[in-house]
Amino acid sequence: MTLLDIRDLRKRYASGGRDVAALDGVSLTLAAGETLGLAGASGSGKSTLARVLTRLVPADGGTIHFESEDWLALSGGELRRRRAKMQMVFQDVLGAFNPRATVAAVIEDPLRIHGTVPKAGREREVAALLDRVGLPASYAARSIRDVSGGQRQRIAIARAIAARPAMIVLDEAISALDVSLRERILELLVALQVERGIAYLFISHDLAVLAAVSHRVAIMDGGRIVETGPAAAVTGAPQSQAARALVRAVPRLIIRQEDRNAV
């Protein structure tokens, strides 16, 4: 079932006196419960796509249908209500929060705004959500600034799933984390997808991360989607110049076999 259908999406920016097409006719689809990995270099337009899709900035042209609704036509209270279904996790989304806000307040926010859980049940729901993302219930009382970067992204994920979304936009959601933490967060995201049928638009400049979790991968370059296909096909036999550059850029662990034999 098609969950998201983006057609010919356009967005221009004035930058340094020039008019730049950040999105130059982007079309893509996302099925329910699917992960689409979106890769591209800086300036390829992938973060603009995330912002237009999540209605943080307006589009200049094109259409977005989400759950068969005209997503760009929604406004006011209707948009607020429907937004529960499309959550987002950015690189450091909680960095934008009041640093004194408690973890509980951050996770409760969507429960309150979207009315997912009545007030009496919220404390229990927060504890259940914390538990689901691998944090003890005692974290609810901590302030956001007292948790580590990895824990902060777990809390951001808890906040996103609190709204019971059909999809989550993940924009460089694990890029700032240590390598050893990244794998745990990826595993958590995959488990949540299996368990709750959430679709992900997973945006990253790291093709190795996308290949780990994506059913399909799309490559963006100069505001356009230049290549789409199953993750293994795109990473194994990239067709576009942009995809080839991204494949080449993934650092490989070079372990020389003769050294392994020698020891």
Place this chain on the structure above:
Amino acid sequence: MTALCEIRQLAVTYRGQPASALRDIDLDIRTGERLAIIGESGSGKSTFARALAGLLPDGARVAGSLCWMAGHAPRAGRDIGFVFQDPSASLNPVLTIGEQVAEGARRHLGLSRRQGQAHALDMLARVHIPDPERTLHAFPHLLSGGQRQRVAIAAALAAKPGLLIADEPTSALDMVVQADIVALLDELVRDGGMTLVFVTHDIALASGFADRVAIFHDGQLVETGSTAEVLAAPQAAYTAALIASHRDLATPPLIREAGR
């Protein structure tokens, strides 16, 4: 190989911090080598780089010794070039690119203003800035992150230092640009016969060009050795875990994909 610097029992504690950021570090920097300092957040790797360059903040307590072959502490900018993670923070927004690249060379090599500009132009060409003539008179905000980092590298190398310390120079850049910057550093260090200390969280990135690696964890040096030996047979459990957590395109995916 002779040691450019012998580091013994180095420990650093920042002001107001109860625990030391770095302790018990014994390590030799060998002349002409490419040494990768590898660690995650809080490992002390950046503290090590700053201690080596004499760039620790006021009030940091340093114990132990740094013994330099030259017989005196190196002068930052003259004997050591330093490239930071965020090129925007290391460049002055109100000075032209040419002035900033020339600054170190003018101060340390005694060049005139005109000679400094000519030298800056030469440095911009060496770091493969497109249209170096125009970039010379431009301000940093007009450049992309990758181009800014090239400028920062040009400025760090302008006074022809023997040692270049690069502290996570590609972490703020996308991976395609990262690959370009690493190739550039590789080329410049080889051409200039320099010693390179490259600080990174990415063991795979280091495996591509470092002669030796030093693995830092929780303020301590847990393992050091030739890159090939450490990767093939890590002695410390932490190093093994770091290697195991590496993911590239050959790593099996976490999901089952139709047709795989």
